[in-house]
Amino acid sequence: MDASRAEVCVVACAEAWRGDGEILASPMGIIPRLGAELARHTFAPDLLLSDGEAYLMAGDTVEGWLPYRAVFGVVAAGTRHVMMGASQLDRFGNQNISAVGDWARPRSQLLGVRGAPGNTVNHPTSYWVPRHSPRVFVERVDMVCGVGYDRAGGRFHEIRLVVTNLAVLDFDTPDRAMRLRSVHPGVSVSDVVAATGFPLAVPDGVPETRLPTAAELALIRDRLDRDARRDREVP
């Protein structure tokens, strides 16, 4: 059973929540959502997952009520791990989702900082980038919304993983600069370096991202994503 790139990405996203225990997992995007559900169904059964509105769901069963207003208490308490998108991301994990260009008169006004300023300083944050390119991975972001490692993030700050359509990245380096953690099957290290707009820390012998197990593939294909929505995000 050959896994597609999208399926490799689902598993790579799932791995972000490994070991998190009984916290709220907040995935943004189709593949992060499938990843969190996969983690919950397999190695992270204690994760709490919202239905995208106000219910906490265990499969098809409602197990809690967590309306928008109450999420901020969870954020402040730190019992949450979010995987957000990023319009721009720099080598220390500063993230921009607000505006491209000059903030006062942007070339492109995006959706706004949303929860990023609070998320990144209160609890673990990971990022999902469905199209790894130098337009996203930039030397300097135009506006810091999510806080990176070269800024005052405080004692609860942690950027766990960056998962893209090409690779998995982390900040496990002495100066907390972004590092290539693994490349997806079929992707070379030089592909990732070329698609990254800043010098990436590349260790010797970068491993391949792990393949989904047969059980994980069956879960993704037959239960979590029968309509193959994952293929729309990563063709």
Place this chain on the structure above:
Amino acid sequence: MGEITSLRDAIADLAFDGATVALEGFTHLIPVAAGQEIIRQGRRDLTLVRMTPDIVYDQMIGAGCARKLVFSWAGNPGVGSLHRFRDAVQNGWPVPLEIEEHSHAGMANRYVAGAAGLPFAVLRGYVGTDLVAQTPNIKPITCPFTGEVLTAVPALNPDVGIVHAQRADRAGNVQMWGITGVHKEVVLASKRSLVTVEEIVDHLDPRPGAVILPHWAITYVAEVPGGAHPSYAMGYSERDNDYYQAWDAISRDRDAFGDWLTSTVMREVRAILGDQA
């Protein structure tokens, strides 16, 4: 207080040029009809406040009602960008739009402080972001007990707070349920307020998880069935997803937006004036 009146009269009394106006709602109970009434009455230079501005603010911005937006997320939910909002920020059309950006929690806490009569809210967010340098309303504050440096944001006390709810009784007490967002906070924080409701009933029977706003906390109540459309009112209506999709094409183009404004929102003005003539 909690005076029952028409949407038109409530907006005419509450909303004035230059006012700070907050129309709140999250997923459902979004007071779209009230926003469109503000467009019809031609209000200008408003400071619009909302945690998650969506299509009704896009319509108000495109119609030239606003000079400033205070927000934490602005988009067409499930579809993409707000094109009138972007045109205003990027190109100053039809009038320049100043923005003040906050995090979601920052906005919610600002309303909570405003509702409580406190001068500011305190939270751990914002530290390390570029918002701090851009925004005079975000300041560091040192905890007097632990010495931790946190962030203070001032209370929000809009001139007018507007929300939609399921129903009210004849005394003007309001009942809402489902995701209630910051409905309670914005009404309590605002100097004056309007709640549009699906229906006015004789008696509010209890509902699990419902929020009651007592009549003395509200300025006006107006019965506007479907006043949240294209969002929904849980228990009364369904979300009109096609509207949100259609809005993308309408709002991308200035002329298409102008045609939409003339043929929908403003057409009702002519109808009303025609009735009077």
